[in-house]
Amino acid sequence: MFIDEVKIYVKGGDGGDGCVSFRRERFIPRGGPNGGDGGNGGDVIIRANKKIDTLLDITSKVKFIAEDGGKGQNRNKNGKNGRDLVINVPKGTLIKDLKSGRIIKDLKENDEAIIIARGGRRGRGNAYFKSPTNQTPRFAEEGRNGRDRWLSLELKLIADVGIIGLPNAGKSTFLSRISSARPKIADYPFTTLQPQLGIVDLENYKRLVFADIPGLIEGAHSGSGLGNTFLKHIERTRVVVHLIDISAADLLETYNLVRNELALFSSKLSKKSEIVAINKSDILDTETSQIIAEELSKKISKPVHLVSAVSGNNVKDLIKAAADLINKESEEDLLRLSLPDDYDAISNKGLTF
Missing domain, CATH: 2.70.210.12 (GTP1/OBG domain)
Structure with missing residues (x-):
């Protein structure tokens, strides 16, 4: 427990x-x-x-x-x-x-x-x-x-990277792909009921700790769904990887919903460095997936990665992007970004890329 x-x-x-x-x-x-x-x-x-x-x-x-x-x-x-x-x-x-x-x-x-x-x-x-x-x-x-x-x-969870997104965005599958952590994975909302940790070793980096944060829904900041219990775990992470299900009805609305919940819970969360990735790209052909990613990128004015946690497509590139972003954070920024945080986790040595 x-x-x-x-x-x-x-x-x-x-x-x-x-x-x-x-x-x-x-x-x-x-x-x-x-x-x-x-x-x-x-x-x-x-x-x-x-x-x-x-x-x-x-x-x-x-x-x-x-x-x-x-x-x-x-x-x-x-x-x-x-x-x-x-x-x-x-x-x-x-x-x-x-x-x-x-x-x-x-x-x-x-x-x-x-x-x-x-x-x-x-x-x-x-x-x-x-x-x-x-x-x-x-x-x-x-x-x-x-x-x-x-x-x-x-x-409060201590991790380098927090994996966020709506339920069933593929966060747990992504964590199990990049590390030896084995969170519960199933095709229904709130499969993950507590934060999970996975450790990834990279060349030129000591290691990165990724945290799978239980899925957010609209109203999470005020107690809906799993509530705001786990939002505080994101506060101590240095960057967040925002996963979005490519099959979502409206990707922009999905993106904005999660961003809004972070901002309503804490202004510090809304300012945290973010990497956006569309997951489950394997369910569509490459050309269609690429068009969807480019359209979302234009709307949010941010780069959007296209990945598949199931097949592993572009997962290594996403991890290295997170590592590069962390490496660019100055000492001053790191001190400013975090105060206290919490965690329960499964910590296992992961893959070496």
Whole structure:
């Protein structure tokens, strides 16, 4: 099951209380104070782990509380520090304060971590408070409470290329053609119910991660169809490949519908670099397919690729076009284009072109 948003309660461990104690030994009837300090409470840490693809494991537990510090003891023995509690989440997890909605941290890199709830400070024992004016302090300090808060964890897909389009545009077939990912493929709407990832290795490029985003329909930004649940996954992609079914009744209307949904959800999505491709070109003869592609290109004032995910026709050219576009993105553009995102994926090494 793909889970990309959860709400959790986190609390650092309480600090241990200091001890009130006095030295009591034979022949030393009036020994001084020897109460030890308590231990510090453990911290709650959230860490990104590349081996995790979903927030599913976290749903089985709502409250995450670190260990309390131990109490101080006599003979100046300090209490044991509480153990830290580490919550492992997928890369791309966005941490928000549930009450204010403020973004606390965007965990984009593997092993990136943040102390999200600090443990309470230890209480000091009475030995600490001995002074020239108070040789026998009969009090100690209580440990501080650990910090607590409610959080929202949102997973946003991290990929280089997002594959978008209406249901049955051939996105899943395209992903399975270019990589070893095997999403469910069938001839009915919403076959893909969660984002899928595929990895493609190219010469002169390290690798490209493609994300198959579940099909969009009119009104998706407001909850229609699969809703806007997965639109946020497109935000972190660097470019999008917009697939259009060549058998659609009106290709321009189909193109504009998807573009409109992106714009209504987020202005950032509408500005994302896009490659347009007409898919399923194998169902028509080459000349007819080419005419259709040229007509759409003129109407949208953009180049239009003609591909077939089934036969593989022109698929390599489309992938290299995406790689070239990514390569042209400047460092400044990359920083501007993305904030947090989420994901569940099947990540497999794909074909080498």
